[in-house]
Each structure stands twice: as structure tokens, then as C-alpha cells.
Amino acid sequence: MTLETIQSAWWELGVLAFPDQDLSPEQQAAFSAQFGALDVYPFMTPVQSHPNVIPIIKEPDAKLNFGGGWHTDTSYLEKPPKATVLYAVETPPEGGDTLFADARAAFDALRIAEMVLTPRGLIWGLKQVGMQRTNRYGKTWTPINLLANIATQHLGLKWDPCHSIAKNTPPLFANHPGLF
Known part of the structure; x- marks a missing residue:
């Protein structure tokens, strides 16, 4: 299988699986x-043998699961990577599932002109407003109240969220470099 075949299949399908692989961190990084x-x-310590490979470990008795909530990897970056390569070394007999969503299909199905109120926040003018997250300690925050907290308590600034939403809210849709 050529790299072009893999890239074409990935672009068409969105997610690819290569079962029964035996890779070292160096081989995983070279493939990636x-x-x-x-x-x-x-935010994570890489494996000793390669700075670009991080272990994601969930012990059976651990209550927390790193990355267990719905998320997009590194969406906080201005130019996030176009893909994440996962390599499962050991999986539990049941559970441990990783789910994937087709963001392109979701984008195509969205009526851009409408304001959409979702259970997790408001999508307004192609900006994400009030997307809610709960941290491991049960504290709920949104980007808006997090920015307000930083501005008022840590920087001593006055905060007007209505004025700031349009200027400081990241775009809801972003293009990945080299993909669009």
C-alpha cells in the first residue's frame, strides 16, 4: 500500500484502522x-525514546480517563495538526472505545445562516459562544467566564463580555493547513 493510497483513503473516509501492528514509538512517529x-x-510527558509520542494510559482502577470526554485534539492551537495517529498497545476486553465524528459531514449539514442553540452552548455567527466544559474537579467553566476570570482577577482589567464576544471568541470552523 502506497502513501498516496493511504492519504486518499484517509481523506475519503476520515478514519483509518490498521489492525495487528507492532510498532515502536520511533516507527509510529516515522509513519506519522x-x-x-x-x-x-x-501538556503530557512523552515516552523517553521519542518527543512526539505520548502514552495515554488508563489503569483499571483509575477513575479519570485522560481525553475521555468529547473533544478535538489540540483545537486550542491556531493551526492544529491535520491528524492524530493513535496506536493501541493494550486494550480492555470491553469498553475502552474511541469514537470518531465526521466534522465535514456535520459542517455540510449545518445551516450556516441560522443561530443554533445546542445543549452545550450557542453557535452564533460562526463563533463558538458558551461552550461548556467540566473539569476533573466538577467545576464547570466556559471560555467566556474563564476569560472574564483571568481579565478581572489576574490582570486587573474591566471585562465587558458582550463587547468581547465578537472580537475574542475563536472561530467555530477552522481550516486545517494543507487540507483546504
Whole structure:
């Protein structure tokens, strides 16, 4: 199978699986690098043998599951990577599922001109407003109240969320470099 075949299938299908692989971190990184430059994940400690490979481990008795909530990897970056390569070393006999969504199909189905109220927040003018997250300690925050907290308590600034929404809210839809 050629790299072009893999890239074409990935672009068409969105998610690819290659079962029964035996890869070292170096081999995983080398495979991944064929699709573009690799990033260093800033919040996790990589494996000793490669700075671009991070272990994601959930012990059976652990209550927390890193990345267990619905998310998009590194969506906080201005130019996020175009893909994430996952390699399962050990999986539980049941559970441990990773779900994927087709964001392109969701975008195509969205009526851009409408304001959409979702259970997790408001989509307004192609901006994300009030997307709610709950951290591991049960505290709920939104980007708006998080920015307000930083501005008022840590920087000593006055905060007008109505004025700031249009200027400081990240776009809901972003193009990945090299894909669009």
C-alpha cells in the first residue's frame, strides 16, 4: 500500500484502522511524519525514546480517563495538526472505545445562516459562544467566564463580555493547513 493510497483513503473516509501492528514509538512517529510535521504535545510527558509520542494510559482502577470526554485534539492551537495517529498497545476486553465524528459531514449539514442553540452552548455567527466544559474537579467553566476570570482577577482589567464576544471568541470552523 502506497502513501498516496493511504492519504486518499484517509481523506475519503476520515478514519483509518490498521489492525495487528507492532510498532515502536520511533516507527509510529516515522509513519506519522509521512503525513506532515509532528507536534510536541505541551501538556503530557512523552515516552523517553521519542518527543512526539505520548502514552495515554488508563489503569483499571483509575477513575479519570485522560481525553475521555468529547473533544478535538489540540483545537486550542491556531493551526492544529491535520491528524492524530493513535496506536493501541493494550486494550480492555470491553469498553475502552474511541469514537470518531465526521466534522465535514456535520459542517455540510449545518445551516450556516441560522443561530443554533445546542445543549452545550450557542453557535452564533460562526463563533463558538458558551461552550461548556467540566473539569476533573466538577467545576464547570466556559471560555467566556474563564476569560472574564483571568481579565478581572489576574490582570486587573474591566471585562465587558458582550463587547468581547465578537472580537475574542475563536472561530467555530477552522481550516486545517494543507487540507483546504
